Amino acid sequence: MPQVDITVGGRKFQVACQSGEENFLKTAASILDVEASAIVAQSQRMPEPQMLLMAGLLLADKTVAIEDRLRAAEAKVAELEAKVADPVKVEVPVVPTAVTDSLKELAARAEALADEVEEKVNT
Structure with missing residues (x-):
């Protein structure tokens, strides 16, 4: 099982992952690092668990917002598809x-x- 070195909020971690998932893990860690670095910049003395929790909560909040937008877009697509599926009734005398x-x-x-x-x- 490969070990990947990542940095989150200025702190280094070594994380195990499945073979072939190294790039995914590094990408996910860099997204988490963006949030954690913003938190660390605001409060230098925040304990590691709290910093990671806050970064995770910020990402979860963003994820919920994106999921809401996705649901709204899917509903709009379904509405438009329903309009196309129901042809307009044309009466011919x-x-x-x-x-x-x-x-x-x-x-x-x-x-x-x-x-x-x-x-x-x-x-």
Whole structure:
């Protein structure tokens, strides 16, 4: 099991981790170090356990805020997806059968007249 040297709040620690997780551990430690260093800058004499607790609480607070924003974003995405999934209802007017029948009759008469005119022109 690899041992990784990290620094948090100006204090050095040696931490064991699973093989292959060294970079993850170093990244996590650097995030914790940012918070701890800010706390140490404000109070030089803070005991190590209290400094680590405060840094952890600050990170937890940031995590909760990010999770809240994530939930809000997911809800917005779900809302938008629901709008896309429900197509807009479009009503198309239906032409009454009597009107279409009348139009068919007019078309037939027009064709008959055209045939008569064509017949007279050709004779």
